[in-house]
Amino acid sequence: MSNKVPITVAHGDGIGPEIMDATLKIILAAGAQLEIDTIEIGEKVYLRGNSAGIEPGAWDSLRRTKVFLKAPITTPQGGGYKSLNVTTRKTLGLYANVRPCISYHPFVKTLHPKMDIVIIRENEEDLYAGIEHRQTDEVYQCLKLITRPGSEKIIRYAFEFARANGRKKVTCFVKDNIMKLTDGLFHKVFDEIAAEYPD
Known part of the structure; x- marks a missing residue:
């Protein structure tokens, strides 16, 4: 059995990937033993036609790991798009x-x-x-x-x-x-x- 802590990571949009890369470097340099499961959220998912900004399969990772390290994401302006932050809070009871x-x-x-x-x-x-x-x-x-x-x-x-x-x-x-x-x-x-x- 692995001693690594399972964690779901989303690199986000805009400056998100740069922030996440630096964050993970710091965490790993500090000696954290992580089993990283990367999911895609945000702008790319919205642009594929998913108004929630998260693919249905990503919820499985979040429920399994119970840890979500998320970089900033973009929510498109205008009607029909839901805030992924609000959706995540409501779906997972946060x-x-x-x-x-x-x-x-x-x-x-x-x-x-x-x-x-x-x-x-x-x-x-x-x-x-x-x-x-x-x-x-x-x-x-x-x-x-x-x-x-x-x-x-x-x-x-x-x-x-x-x-x-x-x-x-x-x-x-x-x-x-x-x-x-x-x-x-x-x-x-x-x-x-x-x-x-x-x-």
């Missing part, structure tokens, strides 16, 4: 966008040497649901979708992440003074779930 922000002080000069936060953002709802339409030639509208189940899922994820990683504080950022219904629901669900995590 509802949590986890972004660590950690200071590298003293190796990197910073005004915030003790910074160590993690931002967890909802990836499938809110404006990321991508529900848009044109009212007139000069007016376009995007719907903000917030559901109780979606809110519960991401909020519980944030609290479980904090607990698993020894973090003592979870902060909710909303704009419920203006968006009283949508962000109001999210904030209400946050407060309900927060009560379950006194630690």
Whole structure:
């Protein structure tokens, strides 16, 4: 049995291949043992008539490896094309966008040497649901979708992440003074779930 970690790699479009080549060189030079499965996504796939930007067989690789290293891709402008990033999130249930922000002080000069936060953002709802339409030639509208189940899922994820990683504080950022219904629901669900995590 191989000790290599299976990983799906997409070289992307534009500057993507150059970025991916450099990224892989760094990762491999650091000693990572990878079993790389390369898939094609983005502009070339769109231009072959696939409006999703990804071939059906590529999903098998993503489900098998559970690791996706993706360079920037192009989504053609105009109607009929779907964002591959949104499609990937929805298809694979990647509802949590986890972004660590950690200071590298003293190796990197910073005004915030003790910074160590993690931002967890909802990836499938809110404006990321991508529900848009044109009212007139000069007016376009995007719907903000917030559901109780979606809110519960991401909020519980944030609290479980904090607990698993020894973090003592979870902060909710909303704009419920203006968006009283949508962000109001999210904030209400946050407060309900927060009560379950006194630690």
